[in-house]
Amino acid sequence: MDPFLTSRIMTDLLGGLTNGVVYGLVALSLVLVWRSTGILNFAQGAMPMVATYLGMGLLSYNLSYWPCVAVAIVAGFTIGGITERVLVRGLYGKPEINPIVVMVGFLIVLEAVAAAVWSTKPRGLPSPFSAIDWQIGGKPFGLSDFSVFEILTAIGVMAVIAALFRFTKLGLQLRASAIAPEVSRLLGVRVGRMLTLGWMLSTAVGTITTILVASNYFTGLTPQVMDGVFAFGFIAAAVGGLDSPVGSIVAGVSIGIILQFVGDYLNSNDIILTALLILVVSLMVRPNGLFTRSSARRV
Amino acid sequence: MITIENLTVSFGAVQALRDVTMQVETGKITAVLGANGAGKTTLLRTISGLKEPVQGSILLDGRPLVRERPENIARMGVGHVPEGRxxxxxxxxxxxxxxxxxxxxxxxxxxxxxxxxxxxxxxxxxxxxxxxxxxxxxxxxxxxxxxxxxPTVLLLDEPSLGLAPIVTAQLMHTIHDLCSSRNLTVILVEQNASSALRIADHAVVLHLGTVVANDAASTVAADEKLRQYYLGMVE
Amino acid sequence: MVVNSSQRRMSITAMAVVLSAIASFSFGSSTRVAVALSAFLTLLATGAAIFTTPGLRSSHPVVVRAALTITTVDVVLFATYFFPANTNTNLATGAAMSIVLLGLSFLTGASGQISLGNGAFMGVGAFAMAIWANHHATSPIVVGLLVAIVSGALVGLLLGLPATRLRGPYLAGMTLAFAVAFAAILSSFNSWTGGDSGLQLPTAATPPHWLLGFFDSGTSLLTTNSMWLADIAIVVTGVAFFFMANLFASRTGRAMRLIRDNDVAAELVGVSLPRGRVVAFVVSSAYAALGGALSTLIDNAVSPSTYSFALSITILSLIVIGGIGTIPGALIGGIVYAYSNSVITWITNQTGLNPQGNLASQLNGIIFGGLLIVTMLFAPLGISGTARHLWRTRRRRTPR
Incomplete structure (x- = not known):
């Protein structure tokens, strides 16, 4: 057996990849909403958290794992849609701090309500796959059944979103509504519905992400389960470019890997410090993101 | 047929269209002419639902368009090629x-x-x-x-803007062909009055939001006063 | 009878002198009290006289602002002598918070951007104050406060430099990341910051001897100390408000409001956009740090758990409720902060909730988060902005 496969570097690389795809998913869900409605959704972690409680809470009513996941995703779609219709619709075209403040308020309310209803005590979600690392030649290899599931799910979600946007009529309308809403309406595109759909998709992607994060044995599901992940996801989206889905995913994975090495070789406190440093430096060097082509400011 | 009656549209205190009444015949080209700020673009935007009028009605073959959403108006068969394309x-x-x-x-x-x-x-x-x-x-x-x-109706906003004269001529020719071959109803908004009048059946001249002439294209083209005062066509 | 401005000023001053004389006689037993009372009244009278002088507002606005500040501070200082200890503590806490809010109000009012990390910047000042005091036990309080201000400004510059160059939500996101990271940052410097347990100040701030002379010999330490802390907080707040009022009205302030309202226009008239935004952010961080330093002084200690992300959100809620971009909004927010805990306890008692229950413990978040949303959707100018708006429209409608 090649000793490199079980080396510290390889383990960190694979562990970082597993975290990174999660950051990439969060960044992707932020980009979906940012591109279509120009709003950075600070409740992007909290809305899926509620959907996850609603769906996975059915576990205690003896529903099995996969139906609960399906319910959670449906709840995610619904919460995203209702939020856009009720809370966000009046904020388009307002000064940029208005949506920021409202979504921060929504984040606080959702976390507080979730804590009031379900308490702050972590709930373990039974993972359908073993989280114990594989063994190669008696040594642990940096992947487990669960982390492979995590990576494949993330790739699957990204592929579905990419295919939807690139190859379907619906995707064409979603993209057109984001780029040129008025022209799209003149061509008969129901732009209002597209914006709602953007929020629904984004919250559903977030729900899948939350289930992956909360299925981790060490975290479990808590009202604040997505706070830290949201911060890393935002950093990934800002570094990759809030306009660029591909950039945000690449940045998410890269940040995940870098931070894994930092956590292993330095210490765990340096993880978020490094992330902050990456954000500061990348905004200095490429203010519009590493993957955004145009740097023109929209007036 | 599009019937517009007593249409008034304003931006805040400024009235962009004042009590405009006109008819657009099916299968014909109606040119809407006038200087910058005459309200031509506002007229098209109001027909396609992007702008809500203060008062007045717009009927497409008897169906009201006012307060209908632009996407629904598009689905009723109104195609709008906006200014700047x-x-x-x-x-x-x-x-x-x-x-x-x-x-x-x-x-x-x-x-x-x-x-x-x-x-x-x-x-x-x-x-x-x-x-x-x-x-x-x-x-x-x-x-x-x-x-x-x-579409059954085509709204064209300044199609000749920024085009070379020869391209404009070709374009007008295309519009004319399309109109006759498909029985399209066309509203052609133009600042370039002479080329529009060449293909139009009917012409409406707007000045500061009001209709100052509404007649057959040939009559408008022959009216020396209109040509001089409102269309800037000086020989 | 026609009274012109100088006559009015003279009569007010004369009244003050007469009043001080009466005061001196009635408190005849203690000349110290008489002196203090006449000082109070003289200041009040001078301030009022300057403030009411017609024409001065337009010709010397800075003087009028100074007079207004001095008069207000004078009145509140005088009142702290009579307040019970817990009122003074609330006053001090509220005053410290209103400085933080003032900074955030300026940032948004001037640049149209928002910070979600002012709780962490407050923490920078709070720890800077504590660390300085632990290394220089004998240095005066003012020096500690200045150290805190400089630290806040430096950290603000470091973070604000890249993010303020960009339009959009970058500054908000960056400051959120900073607020989330702040606990880890404190922890990585735990030899300085004392780790999880935080730091104690080496000595509590105690009133000087001449001030103690006003109290009966049996007065508790709690009463005298809380008054002294409130007095410090009020004087510092007065200075902070005075500077900010001038900044709001200055050329820089007007230029910054131009940036907020239309940044293309601002560029055309020659305001350096990024620099204006960075300055606004640095000022807001420095103000937050000053407020944090005062909090350390008031609590006589600093703990990392105080400066969590939740505090940053509380700060945001307070200024949004008070009126973002306004000066009075910061004061209103400070008062709300000082009494928010009592109000929430009151609600818990009135509704008969189990105080240890899930709902009661989350009431703070539900109320503040809800107020954030409701204010922003229905009255985005907050209490102070909405009141001003109503006042103006009413005045315009009333025929003269």
Whole structure:
């Protein structure tokens, strides 16, 4: 057996990849909403958290794992849609701090309500796959059944979103509504519905992400389960470019890997410090993101 | 037929259209002429639902359009080619056309073939981003994108803007052909009065939001006063 | 009878002198009290006289602002002598918070951007104050406060430099990341910051001897100390408000409001956009740090758990409720902060909730988060902005 496969570097690389795809998913869900409605959704972690409680809470009513996941995703779609219709619709075209403040308020309310209803005590979600690392030649290899599931799910979600946007009529309308809403309406595109759909998709992607994060044995599901992940996801989206889905995913994975090495070789406190440093430096060097082509400011 | 009655549109305290009454005959080209700020673009935007009037009515074959959403008006068969063309530069030529074809039940390929026959240059550049097209090509694309939806009414806002005279002449010719071959109702907004009057059946002249002339195109073209005062056509 | 401005000023001053004389006689037993009372009244009278002088507002606005500040501070200082200890503590806490809010109000009012990390910047000042005091036990309080201000400004510059160059939500996101990271940052410097347990100040701030002389010999330490802390907080707040009022009205302030309202226009008239935004952000961080330093002084200690992300959100809620971009909004927010805990306890008692229950413990978040949303959707100018708006429209409608 090649000793490199079980080396510290390889383990960190694979562990970082597993975290990174999660950051990439969060960044992707932020980009979906940012591109279509120009709003950075600070409740992007909290809305899926509620959907996850609603769906996975059915576990205690003896529903099995996969139906609960399906319910959670449906709840995610619904919460995203209702939020856009009720809370966000009046904020388009307002000064940029208005949506920021409202979504921060929504984040606080959702976390507080979730804590009031379900308490702050972590709930373990039974993972359908073993989280114990594989063994190669008696040594642990940096992947487990669960982390492979995590990576494949993330790739699957990204592929579905990419295919939807690139190859379907619906995707064409979603993209057109984001780029040129008025022209799209003149061509008969129901732009209002597209914006709602953007929020629904984004919250559903977030729900899948939350289930992956909360299925981790060490975290479990808590009202604040997505706070830290949201911060890393935002950093990934800002570094990759809030306009660029591909950039945000690449940045998410890269940040995940870098931070894994930092956590292993330095210490765990340096993880978020490094992330902050990456954000500061990348905004200095490429203010519009590493993957955004145009740097023109929209007036 | 489009019937517009007592239409008043304002932006805050400024009235862009004042008590406009006019009729647009089916299958004919109606030119709407006038200087900058006469309210021509506002008229089109109000017809297609982007702007809500203060008062007045707009009927398309008897169906009211006022307070209807723009996307529904588009689905009723009103195609609007906006000023500055509104081509989506980030999309390829074909994606722009696919977007235009969204609301028809007709098969996509048929529509695409038809447009590529009509505008061969678009067929050659179907995979290119629309941002890479020349001004004239973009105008073609905008027209094709509106036509692929098989509208019964076509609203054209300053199609000649920024085009060379020879391209403008070709374009007017195309508009005229389309109108007669498909029985399209066309409202053609133009500052370039002479080329519009050449193909129009009917002409409406707007001045500061009010109708100052509403007559057969040939009559308007022959009216020396109108030509001088409102259309800036001095020999 | 026609009274012109100088006559009015003279009569007010004369009244003050007469009043001080009466005061001196009635408190005859203690000349110290008499002196203090006449000082109070003289200041009050001078301030009022300057403030009411017609024409001065337009010709010397800075003087009028100074007079207004001095008069207000004078009155509140005088009142702290009579307040019970817990009122003084609330006053001090509210005053410290209103400085933080003032900074955030300026940032948004001037640049149209928002910070979600002012709780962490407050923490920078709070720890800077504590660390300085632990290394220089004898240095005066003012020096500690200045150290805190400089630290806040430096950290603000470091973070604000890249983010303020960009439009959009970058500054908000960056400051959120900073607020989330702040606990880890404190922890990585735990030899300085004392780790999880935080730091104690080496000595509590106690009133000087001459001030103690006003109290009966049996007065508790709690009463005298809380008054002294409130007095410090009020004087510092007065200075902070005075500077901010001038900044709001200055050329820089007007230029910054131009940036907020239309940044293309601002560029055309020659305001350096990024620099204006960075300055606004640095000022807001420095103000937050000053407020944090005062909090350390008031609590006589600093703990990392105080400066969590939740505090940053509380700060945001307070200024949004008070009126973002306004000066009075910061004061209103400070008062709300000082009494928010009592109000929430009151609600818990009135509704008969189990105080240890899930709902009661989350009431704070539900109320503040809800107020954030409701204010922003229905009255985005907050209490102070909405009141001003109503006042103006009413005045315009009333025929003269």
């Amino acid at each position: 509104g081509v989506i530069g980030e999309f390829t030529v074909e994606e722009n056309l696919r977007l235009g074809a969204m609301i028809t039940k007709a098969p996509l390929n048929e529509g695409l073939d038809e447009q590529y026959r009509q505008f061969p240059v678009l067929g050659e550049r179907r995979k290119q981003h629309a941002a890479k097209l020349s001004g004239g090509e973009r105008q073609m694309l905008a027209m094709a994108r509106a036509l692929i939806a098989r």
